[in-house]
Amino acid sequence: MVPRDYLYKVSRASFEGRESASYAIVKFLEIESTEVSSNGWMLLSTINLLSSGESSLIDCMTAACLPSTLVKCLYLFFDLPDVQKADTLEPGCEFTPKERRVLLQKVFVQVLVRLCSHMSPAEELARKDDLALLFSAITSWCPAHNVPWRKGCVGMCIDNMQRVQELSPIELVEMFVTVFCFLKDSSEVSQVLLDDFRTCQGYLFLTDFLLRMEKNESEEAIQALRNLVLLVGSLTTCGYMELKPSTASAGSLFKIPGFTIPQPAGKGVSVRNIQAFQVLQSVFLKVSS
Structure with a gap:
């Protein structure tokens, strides 16, 4: 289901710097000037199409460790270097570097969201501790140019719920x-x-x-x-x-002699x-x- 060269690129991340590893994976997955030179993009597009299929098909992808592989990639993508010459259209290319990155981000997140709406991918992520990796990735700080990778997950969930x-x-x-x-x-x-x-x-x-x-x-x-x-x-x-009352919102209460703000009695709620x-x-x- 998933070509070995893709899995190999991901596994190399354990031995390379995270920035260089993430860049190598992105260069493989991004669309290029022609389909012939866009093997990774064609693979991702095919997976995106198949991920909207029946649960039996999703189970096959899970057996090939696709969900955990995608989560590992997402974790690495937060260390991607910023896009160089973002708006410069190179000769023979239909998309600028920035457009290629945005297109990859949208399709990649869509695949991950579609897979995680099924039971077997969620069980695989939990079994392999990649669910914890996903939490760590999307709740950690990242450079401003990589924020769309994190925010795209939430945005895609909301968008899918509105569209279906x-x-x-x-x-x-x-x-x-x-x-x-x-x-x-x-x-x-x-x-x-x-x-x-x-x-x-x-x-x-x-x-x-x-x-x-x-x-x-x-x-x-x-x-x-x-x-x-x-x-x-x-x-x-x-x-x-914790939400605290501000001086501006409390107004004159702070001027009453001996007044102190009562402690909330909500016991954590x-x-x-x-x-x-x-x-x-x-x-x-x-x-x-």
């Missing part, structure tokens, strides 16, 4: 459960993914989805709506940083995610039920 029309309300809520669990677990060590979810308009999509669900009077939709509201409620308490709280507030003010 065949999913039932329950199926969409199950997707939200997966995303929220990911956000919640990562928020214990870093604010990065919560920030990415906000930047990718995830909370706006969540608000619109809740308001649309309210208009659906089917029993399934009502149950899905109830579960999702509970999920958003739990998301309000997720966050790496105080609001830490103001964006999730605002989703509940906005929906509460707009719904009619």
Whole structure:
């Protein structure tokens, strides 16, 4: 399923510097001027097409260790050097270096998101500890020019959930459960993914989805709506940083002699995610039920 030269390039990362290894893999996968010289790009495009297939096909990819290989690549891509001559169109090339990198990033992330929506790739990542590697990669600092590799994962999830029309309300809520669990677990060590979810308009999509669900009077939709509201409620308490009142927001309270701000009695469940709280507030003010 996966050519040996691709797996070999990835395995060499253990013996080379991460920057040089990541660059070698990207040069193999990026589209070139012709299909003849774009073996890696044709391979990735084929995998992208196959990744939208049946679970039996995904199981074959998992048996070939494709999900864990892609995660290892993603981990290395955070150390990529910046694109040189980004907007210069070379003779005989249809895409600039920057366009090639953006195209690779979009297709690569799409493949990874599609695979991870199935059971066998998730089990493989957990079994090989590559799931921990994925968490480490997308919650760690990286140079500004490599941020799209991290943010693209969250953005692609949201985009896929918005585009797919065949999913039932329950199926969409199950997707939200997966995303929220990911956000919640990562928020214990870093604010990065919560920030990415906000930047990718995830909370706006969540608000619109809740308001649309309210208009659906089917029993399934009502149950899905109830579960999702509970999920958003739990998301309000997720966050790496504790929210503190500021002098500007407290106003004259700081001027009262002897006044001290009361300590929260939430026992660990105080609001830490103001964006999730605002989703509940906005929906509460707009719904009619």
